[in-house]
Amino acid sequence: xxxxxxxxxxxxxxxxxxxxxxxxxxxxxxxxxxTILACTPSPDALADRIACTLPSLLGFQEDxxxxxxxxxxxxxSGYRLGTLFVGWAAGLPDYVHAYGRYGxxxxxxxxxLHWVRSAQDGTAAPFDSHSPAAALARAGRFVPPxxxxxxxxxxxxxxxDLPRHAAMLRAFALHVGIREIVGEIAGVTLxxxxxxxxxxxxxxxAQSADLFIDATGPEARLRGxxxxxxxxxxxxxxxxxxxxxxxxAEPAVLTTVTAHQAGWHWSSGGQAGFAYAANAxxxxxxxxVLRNAxxxxxxxxxxxxxxxxxxxxxxxxxxxxxxxxxxxxLEWCNLHLALSAIDRLITMLPGRIATPVxxxxxxxxxxxxxxxxxxxLAMHYRTxxxxxxxxxxxxxxxxPASLAHTLVQFAERGRLPFHxxxxxxxxxxxxxxxxxxxxxxxxxxxxxxxxxASVRTAMARQTAAITAALPHVPTHAAYRAAQTRHLTR
Amino acid sequence: MPLTAGGDVRVVVVGxxxxxxxxxxxxxxxxxxxxxxxxxxxxxxxxxxxGEATLxxxxxxxxxxxxxxxxxxxxxxxxFKLGIxxxxxxxxxxxxxxxxxxxxxxxxxxxxxxYWTRLLREGKALPALDSLSYAGALARGGKFDHPAxxxxxxxxxxxAYQFDALLFAPYLRQIAQESGARRTEGTVxxxxxxxxxxxxxxxxxxxxxxxxxxxFVDCSGFRSLLLGSALxxxxxxxxxxxxxxxxVAMPCRTRTAVTPYTSAIAMPSGWRWRIPLQxxxxxxxxxxxxxxxxxxxxxxxxxxxxxxxxAAPRVLRFKAGRRRRSWVGNCVAIGLASGFLEPLESTSxxxxxxxxxxxxxxxxxxxxxxxxxxxxxxxxxxxxxxIRDFLILHYHATTRSDSPFWDYVRTMxxxxxxxxxxxxxxxxARIVKYREGVFLDPSxxxxxxxxxxxxxxxxxxxxxxxxxALLDSVEALRxxxxxxxxxxxxxxxxxxxxxxxxxxx
Numbered sequence: 002x003x004x005x006x007x008x009x010x011x012x013x014x015x016x017x018x019x020x021x022x023x024x025x026x027x028x029x030x031x032x033x034x035x036t037i038l039a040c041t042p043s044p045d046a047l048a049d050r051i052a053c054t055l056p057s058l059l060g061f062q063e064d065x066x067x068x069x070x071x072x073x074x075x076x077x078s079g080y081r082l083g084t085l086f087v088g089w090a091a092g093l094p095d096y097v098h099a100y101g102r103y104g105x106x107x108x109x110x111x112x113x114l115h116w117v118r119s120a121q122d123g124t125a126a127p128f129d130s131h132s133p134a135a136a137l138a139r140a141g142r143f144v145p146p147x148x149x150x151x152x153x154x155x156x157x158x159x160x161x162d163l164p165r166h167a168a169m170l171r172a173f174a175l176h177v178g179i180r181e182i183v184g185e186i187a188g189v190t191l192x193x194x195x196x197x198x199x200x201x202x203x204x205x206x207a208q209s210a211d212l213f214i215d216a217t218g219p220e221a222r223l224r225g226x227x228x229x230x231x232x233x234x235x236x237x238x239x240x241x242x243x244x245x246x247x248x249x250a251e252p253a254v255l256t257t258v259t260a261h262q263a264g265w266h267w268s269s270g271g272q273a274g275f276a277y278a279a280n281a282x283x284x285x286x287x288x289x290v291l292r293n294a295x296x297x298x299x300x301x302x303x304x305x306x307x308x309x310x311x312x313x314x315x316x317x318x319x320x321x322x323x324x325x326x327x328x329x330x331l332e333w334c335n336l337h338l339a340l341s342a343i344d345r346l347i348t349m350l351p352g353r354i355a356t357p358v359x360x361x362x363x364x365x366x367x368x369x370x371x372x373x374x375x376x377x378l379a380m381h382y383r384t385x386x387x388x389x390x391x392x393x394x395x396x397x398x399x400x401p402a403s404l405a406h407t408l409v410q411f412a413e414r415g416r417l418p419f420h421x422x423x424x425x426x427x428x429x430x431x432x433x434x435x436x437x438x439x440x441x442x443x444x445x446x447x448x449x450x451x452x453x454a455s456v457r458t459a460m461a462r463q464t465a466a467i468t469a470a471l472p473h474v475p476t477h478a479a480y481r482a483a484q485t486r487h488l489t490r
Numbered sequence: 491m492p493l494t495a496g497g498d499v500r501v502v503v504v505g506x507x508x509x510x511x512x513x514x515x516x517x518x519x520x521x522x523x524x525x526x527x528x529x530x531x532x533x534x535x536x537x538x539x540x541g542e543a544t545l546x547x548x549x550x551x552x553x554x555x556x557x558x559x560x561x562x563x564x565x566x567x568x569x570f571k572l573g574i575x576x577x578x579x580x581x582x583x584x585x586x587x588x589x590x591x592x593x594x595x596x597x598x599x600x601x602x603x604x605y606w607t608r609l610l611r612e613g614k615a616l617p618a619l620d621s622l623s624y625a626g627a628l629a630r631g632g633k634f635d636h637p638a639x640x641x642x643x644x645x646x647x648x649x650a651y652q653f654d655a656l657l658f659a660p661y662l663r664q665i666a667q668e669s670g671a672r673r674t675e676g677t678v679x680x681x682x683x684x685x686x687x688x689x690x691x692x693x694x695x696x697x698x699x700x701x702x703x704x705x706f707v708d709c710s711g712f713r714s715l716l717l718g719s720a721l722x723x724x725x726x727x728x729x730x731x732x733x734x735x736x737x738v739a740m741p742c743r744t745r746t747a748v749t750p751y752t753s754a755i756a757m758p759s760g761w762r763w764r765i766p767l768q769x770x771x772x773x774x775x776x777x778x779x780x781x782x783x784x785x786x787x788x789x790x791x792x793x794x795x796x797x798x799x800x801a802a803p804r805v806l807r808f809k810a811g812r813r814r815r816s817w818v819g820n821c822v823a824i825g826l827a828s829g830f831l832e833p834l835e836s837t838s839x840x841x842x843x844x845x846x847x848x849x850x851x852x853x854x855x856x857x858x859x860x861x862x863x864x865x866x867x868x869x870x871x872x873x874x875x876x877i878r879d880f881l882i883l884h885y886h887a888t889t890r891s892d893s894p895f896w897d898y899v900r901t902m903x904x905x906x907x908x909x910x911x912x913x914x915x916x917x918x919a920r921i922v923k924y925r926e927g928v929f930l931d932p933s934x935x936x937x938x939x940x941x942x943x944x945x946x947x948x949x950x951x952x953x954x955x956x957x958x959a960l961l962d963s964v965e966a967l968r969x970x971x972x973x974x975x976x977x978x979x980x981x982x983x984x985x986x987x988x989x990x991x992x993x994x995x
Contacts, residue, residue: 007950029599030951109520109554349920350950358913359920366923413861416851419926446524446853 014216016049018322020170043218048322048335052272056156079252082138096436099134101155110447113431138255160252195316224320237379240276246297254477262389370422376404415441505709506531509825511662546648563989568653586940591625591647681720717823732810739774743797919945
């Protein structure tokens with residue numbers, strides 16, 4: 002049985018997530034017969050609908066062999082260096098969470114720990130002024146990381162033009178040999194309790210496979226037919242609605258996320274949105290908030306049930322994207338979690354029948370990763386400082402144990418304990434915690450083995466180097482225009 | 491704002507062995523102005539001198555302390571160590587190396603061992619797995635060179651040391667004292683504890699001297715004077731999984747090559763170590779007293795050693811396991827005082843080093859916070875538990891049935907955490923993934939394959955390559971490694987040039 006090879010995979014779903022899964026499986030294991038059942042995309046699938054991505058998409062595309070020209074420029078994507086958080090901590094300035102290092106350390110302790118001492122001495126410049134990527138983002142400028150300049154050691158995400166990106170991925174998938182079937186799912190025929198025998202289509206045909214990938218969005222048309230067991234995260238993540246609008250604007254290198262009494266709204270250029278708690282604001286009022294903020298008319302509200310399936314993979318069916326985990330788009334993790342699950346499946350490809358130990362290990366890693374993303378998002382609410390009922394309740398809610406551990410350690414001495422399957426780097430945690438004014442009680446002894454005065458000088462030198470180099474970097478718009486010109490020449 | 495509330499933390503270290511002086515040296519060197527260190531050691535109590543063989547992590551420790559490698563090696567009569575040779579473990583007659591490096595090139599999307607597994611399952615004749623690891627080939631060839639940089643095969647490994655632990659403590663003592671550590675000679679006769687908190691206030695010495703402190707580090711070895719005796723922290727006994735409880739040790743003159751690796755040779759009721767140093771070879775038989783008498787063990791060791799004995803055999807007693815918590819109140823135990831895992835994978839000094847690193851990362855104020863303490867215990871427990879599983883694997887993965895001891899360990903129940911790892915390996919050659927912990931993928935692969943557990947499945951992506959092409963690339967890799975290794979210096983001559991011990995010694 003173990004000797005029998007995995008041969009046929011059917012991916013169900015019509016959005017980016019499904020195309021990414023199909024393309025990656027075929028690309029990395031060319032002997033597989035991969036079919037995509039391209040049904041109508043679910044309107045509630047955030048992984049397919051949020052334009053902002055984390056840097057992981059670029060690595061994912063690169064692994065497929067999709068380069069800058071096809072994967073970024075021709076699809077009209079913009080680069081993203083980070084997120085600007087406005088109004089999350091009353092009385093404190095806005096702050097940038099950029100995808101890269103903050104400062105260069107002196108000695109064995111991390112830079113942010115040195116910054117904490119300067120803050121206690123009252124001599125610190127804003128934490129994000131030490132991040133080259135944050136400085137670029139605030140200035141609306143962009144250059145890919147360059148090792149020999151101050152603008153090194155960061156990554157960038159993208160702001161997608163979703164229809165164009167989906168079309169590119171589809172073309173790529175077909176090019177590498179994916180079979181596409183267009184049709185709608187009528188139902189699923191089970192084989193026993195935990196296996197799918199076939200997907201029945203509306204046209205009366207059926208699709209069978211060794212392994213089914215469910216990328217149908219929160220409805221989980223395949224995986225949901227086996228069971229509906231899920232962990233609920235709504236106590237920590239308040240937003241259960243998202244409105245999206247499409248203003249006519251260029252993609253922004255820095256995505257602005259503004260806290261609101263009922264949630265938060267954002268603008269990334271071509272996409273604006275409002276994530277909110279339905280019990281804190283009505284849908285119509287929410288639509289007005291977003292229209293006022295973006296100047297564009299929102300579509301229908303998307304519903305989110307925050308939580309995850311503890312077993313995204315069961316039997317011969319594996320859920321990815323919103324079919325596995327639903328989470329508000331704060332910090333843009335929806336597509337990221339889907340891509341990570343696809344990568345994990347590829348490195349853990351089973352035989353024709355996956356054994357329980359393999360499935361359990363996949364689920365263990367996937368769940369750990371999702372819960373740590375949940376922790377990172379919940380941390381934003383837990384440490385925010387806003388005086389509205391919704392926010393006060395959130396700040397008072399006991400966090401999940403793994404987040405509590407991180408917060409206790411950070412509050413004491415700035416320690417950020419290592420977690421397996423962590424999505425966000427320590428500097429990301431530090432950027433948000435410090436940005437929201439959640440500072441350690443003590444300065445770590447390793448910091449104070451280096452004299453404060455020399456650290457101050459070195460920190461000032463680092464920020465001066467960033468500031469001096471900034472004007473020589475093109476604006477994001479100029480950089481994109483040059484790339485496009487280069488391609489069309 | 492003051493650096494620490496109320497100035498220096500007064501650290502009292504009890505015990506002057508390897509653990510004690512490593513701790514003292516690290517604290518005074520790395521936390522100047524935060525820790526004042528006072529070490530108490532007794533001349534009348536011997537030093538176990540644990541861990542003559544080490545893991546590559548030790549280099550980072552030495553570097554952090556500013557220790558010059560060649561000087562350190564000369565003074566501790568050290569040799570290089572590229573891995574551990576296991577003989578007679580899976581079956582009598584087997585020999586494999588657990589190298590401190592990767593198998594294959596260490597690049598590529600699918601790990602080397604998946605291709606290897608497939609070839610094994612297809613019944614192909616293959617060279618020794620050691621010859622496909624650069625470190626393994628270097629070790630088998632009796633060669634040594636520092637790892638290359640720049641992503642070549644000659645850079646796919648690390649190395650550690652084999653040294654005289656009895657010379658290491660004085661070496662560190664000099665460093666510690668030069669950097670301001672105080673040393674008092676004496677024996678602890680009583681421990682004075684606060685009636686309310688239970689914290690240790692002071693220790694009293696046989697001289698009548700009383701030493702007060704804020705933080706007490708118990709490096710007293712198996713006696714566990716503070717954590718075990720005074721604070722009575724319970725011991726989690728793991729001897730049902732790791733039944734060896736004694737060792738008889740005896741150094742001898744080196745007759746054969748000074749190998750750049752340690753050997754662990756399975757014996758009827760345990761195993762025997764062979765650790766070649768510059769001036770002698772360390773030997774010892776680690777055994778389970780339930781299965782062999784001290785006399786028989788001593789005789790077995792005497793017969794097995796290669797050269798003339800340089801000292802009378804010495805018996806050590808121990809029990810596998812750890813204190814439930816390593817840090818209780820204001821007392822941290824480091825080294826044998828906190829727990830014991832047999833030296834099969836040379837983890838003793840590593841565990842000391844990890845405890846010191848964690849203590850420095852979580853160094854407390856004079857008033858100790860539970861936050862620091864709990865985190866320290868979490869980190870240390872994880873280290874112990876993961877090493878434990880790896881050690882148990884060596885005993886469990888065997889077909890030996892030639893003695894009651896091997897019958898017991900072969901059939902004993904194993905921890906669930908290890909069963910899961912084994913299942914995943916057997917099914918599809920997967921290693922349970924974690925980044926934190928000492929033994930990473932190649933180590934598990936070395937022991938699994940070295941002890942004959944060949945997975946039933948492998949990564950399906952391997953199937954896209956034809957068998958002939960795979961065999962060709964294995965042969966090409968073997969030849970490339972062998973060719974490169976042949977140009978490297980002999981271990982002995984490298985040492986003579988680089989770090990020979992002083993002639994007078």
